[in-house]
Amino acid sequence: EAQVTQNPRYLITVTGKKLTVTCSQNMNHEYMSWYRQDPGLGLRQIYYSMNVEVTDKGDVPEGYKVSRKEKRNFPLILESPSPNQTSLYFCASSPLRDQTQYFGPGTRLLVL
Amino acid sequence: GQSLEQPSEVTAVEGAIVQINCTYQTSGFYGLSWYQQHDGGAPTFLSYNALDGLEETGRFSSFLSRSDSYGYLLLQELQMKDSASYFCAVRNGLGGYQKVTFGIGTKLQVIP
Numbered sequence: 706e707a708q709v710t711q712n713p714r715y716l717i718t719v720t721g722k723k724l725t726v727t728c729s730q731n732m733n734h735e736y737m738s739w740y741r742q743d744p745g746l747g748l749r750q751i752y753y754s755m756n757v758e759v760t761d762k763g764d765v766p767e768g769y770k771v772s773r774k775e776k777r778n779f780p781l782i783l784e785s786p787s788p789n790q791t792s793l794y795f796c797a798s799s800p801l802r803d804q805t806q807y808f809g810p811g812t813r814l815l816v817l
Numbered sequence: 818g819q820s821l822e823q824p825s826e827v828t829a830v831e832g833a834i835v836q837i838n839c840t841y842q843t844s845g846f847y848g849l850s851w852y853q854q855h856d857g858g859a860p861t862f863l864s865y866n867a868l869d870g871l872e873e874t875g876r877f878s879s880f881l882s883r884s885d886s887y888g889y890l891l892l893q894e895l896q897m898k899d900s901a902s903y904f905c906a907v908r909n910g911l912g913g914y915q916k917v918t919f920g921i922g923t924k925l926q927v928i929p
Contacts, residue, residue, distance in 0.1 A: 745921065747919045750917050755915065763917070795860070805865065806852075806862060807862070808859040810858075810859050
């Protein structure tokens with residue numbers, strides 16, 4: 706089954722404790738992206754990647770890091786999480802020249 | 818930068834037709850997409866317009882006017898299961914198919 710998976714689905718952590726949210730897709734898509742969703746603000750892009758070793762900032766990259774060492778994986782790293790990073794996070798992928806993005810199920814993060 | 822405007826809420830009666838508008842300001846425009854998101858779920862792709870005109874997919878249609886920087890999503894024969902949030906999105910960048918910006922979403926409530 707074609708899908709985007711994210712882990713963990715739910716996470717409670719404390720300020721300053723490094724964490725990684727994994728994202729993997731099995732559709733051989735070049736484009737992958739991370740979004741955060743907050744009430745009243747819609748989906749905002751954090752980082753995106755157009756292929757292996759090619760990443761770029763979205764609209765809200767501060768406090769986040771990403772890497773793209775393999776085509777299928779695009780982990781999101783929070784090196785020192787803060788409470789304002791409490792949010793619902795979505796990973797998505799698409800073919801490079803296709804507007805259809807496929808979203809993962811989401812990761813709900815609470816930073817205390 | 819990019820920005821999109823859409824109404825925050827719309828209410829419509831089951832069986833009726835509803836139109837959700839989206840206006841955008843962007844550079845390097847490559848098309849307008851629409852996504853549906855049910856409460857607690859992930860966004861799912863509905864439609865995409867790269868050129869002016871109407872695209873129809875079953876009960877859903879999407880329209881784009883590039884000269885007016887305006888588009889809309891039309892839902893016909895509304896069903897209770899259409900109650901969800903609907904997001905418009907643009908994908909743009911110097912090389913194309915890069916940064917993605919979403920509107921804040923329109924929450925559609927379908928009433929009996």
